Amino acid sequence: MPNPSNDPSPDPSTSLIRFAAVQKTYDGEQLVVKDLNLAIEPGEFVTLLGPSGSGKTTCLMMLAGFEVPTSGDIFLRDQRLNSVPPHKRNFGMVFQNYALFPHMTVEENIRYPLKTRRLPAAEADRKVSEILDMIQLRDFAKRRPAQLSGGQQQRVALARSLVFEPQLVLMDEPLGALDKQLREQMQLEIKHLHEQLGLTVVFVTHDQSEALTMSDRVAVFNDGVIQQIDTPSNLYEYPANAFVAQFIGENNTLAGRVESVEGERCRARFGEGLATGALLGPGLGVGDATHLSIRPERVKLNGAARALPNRLPARVHEFIYLGDHLRVRCALPGNDDFVARVPVDDFDADMKPGDTIELGWRDEDVRALDAP
Amino acid sequence: MTSTTLDGGAAAPAEGNLKSRLRRAERLRKLKAIGLVAPLALFLVVVFVVPIGSMLLNSVDNGSLRQVMPQTASALAQWDGEGLPGEATFAAFAEELRDSRRGGGLGSVGRRLNYENPEYRGLLMRTLMGLPAESDDWRATLIDIDPAWGETATWRGIQAAAPPRTDRYLLASLDLERGADGEIQRVDQQDRLYQAVFQRTLVIAGGVTLICLALGFPLAYLLATLPAKTSNLLMILVLLPFWTSLLVRTAAWIILLQSNGLANQTLQTLGLIESPLQLVFNRTGVFFAMVHILLPFMVLPLYSVMKGISPSYQRAAVSLGAHPFAAFWQVYAPQTLSGVAAGTILVFIMALGYYITPALVGGPADQMVSYYVAYYTNTTNNWGMAAALGSILLAVTLLLYLVYHRLVNRKQLIGS
């Protein structure tokens, strides 16, 4: 398997947090978290990514201590966390709606965790002042949260969760309420804070681009199960299964069957009488049903496709102009909505919707993944 | 700078135009709004503003002497209150006294004068009986009929009833009166009543409010945090008392709390007490019944405020290192303040006006201001006293409300 990091899960003896066979059910009927094993290294930025309802928040709440695992253990270094109450865990936490205390000023909000820790006033003053400078909200210190913009509230929530130098920072979709531009700016700010302060962060989001932008490692959740934990680039380039391929980035899928296997490679049939070479995904053998996954940017058109080993004709539905590139939507046997992504410079202006074009790709651009 | 001025100059006429257009557009909207509230406004004026206004007027109204005996009244207005009034006053009085019998005004004049001194009614009757058709010297004639007419105090009493307005009822409601020299002074020790009644009214209303808050706050919190299914059921239980009449509920408390009632029997059976406790027809009974009736008015506003507070605030506080209790008091409780304010003011003001419940389950020393208002309207027909007590209760309530409003508003400013 051409996966550069064969074992992405770190050595458990050095990890800061470890979920060991954690299960969770709320109603005693359905497991919301099915068998969670996850280790987080000190200084790491780990993102829990997955569609809504996949159990990400539940995992975070168990880590924070607001929910109790139905079975299994969570460890902080070698200490079992299950019996440590949430206010003794010393984790910073940022909530989706920020949960800034409306009856306190910005400064009082930020000072709150220092007050609960009975820090001497002078030291608390210094810390609050430092962090106000860091988030550039010194002039807003005396305002109440309701008098701040969404982005400013977000910064205050961040400052409040960092001011007491927690050993771990938990964030549950903290950027969900911001508009796109502000969200992207805050993604970078959080990322930079993580690097500057050497924080360990567990971040929850359903936005894959956010996860890819910020994280050292991403755990992709579906249905209470981690589908894959890996670095952003490995997730993108080497998805472990069809769900991950579909969820991370844009993806074309062709339903097929493995015909022959040769080491890491295989040949798969799809459509009616078509075949392509592909990289063999984990757990597949000859005769298995497979989802062939091809990224749109790996698909070449006409002239550029001529020298490639896998070629087939397709009928163009439409072109979508996106500034730096074009998306070509076309139909081919087995997939009516197949997308190729073409740089604007490579585009042949004579092509029209309805034309038949030739698509091509290399064997290593296709991954044969198990069909869910 | 220059360009700004130029821009401003160019925009000015257009802006004026825009303003007038906006005003025209707003006018229609305002008319519609007025049309919508007009029925309610009319209703409020008829059933609220007018009665309260007339009640306030009643409390300073000096009764009918002025209508029945206008000349006597104006003549006495000139009198300096020393010695006896002049012959003209005696003559006018005799004339109008005779006429009053026909118009039926005698009764009301008698009642009013009796507030000054209970001798008056008899005096008027006696005088009327002995009144001759003609007389050259009315002063002598009247003194002849009853020597009381030769006393300055008799005429001073009539003089006090003569002006259109009086403060005697308002003063009496505060255990005050005007002395012989017109100075305001406290009434005799044994006649003092109303200051104690007002004090008692405030103490009972305040106590009921505090008990309601102490019982209602945890209940509202439970309702707001339980899953919807359970909390809906509990909410029905909270609202259940509204489905029964107030009298029935009060009577039920009497049955429960009386000496051989369920409460005492249970306590005795359990061996907790040996002889029955006096639980009703005293202050305890008043608190039991009033708290029971007023509790929903505390729970509902608290519940509606608490329902809107996200549980993530407490979680945030706990995640920041606060013990759950501290998180509750420092973060949750302050956010419920507007509900606490609404609930306490609602219960307090309603409790101030309570009358039937204390009358039924309280003892003589537990009667509140409203009891005396009812007494004066229903039993003695003394509208002046009833109105004065009501007005003072209203004034005290408004004053307390203003103080409270300022206090809470200052706190809430912090809250919002």
Ligand SMILES: Nc1ncnc2c1ncn2[C@@H]1O[C@H](COP(=O)(O)OP(=O)(O)O)[C@@H](O)[C@H]1O
């Ligand atoms: N407090 C709760 N009680 C009952 N069910 C819950 C509770 N919280 C979450 N769930 C259920 O658990 C599942 C996972 O929820 P959650 O962890 O919030 O997912 P995510 O954060 O990935 O959207 C959902 O089906 C949700 O309905």
Ligand SMILES: [Mg+2]
């Ligand atoms: Mg969630």
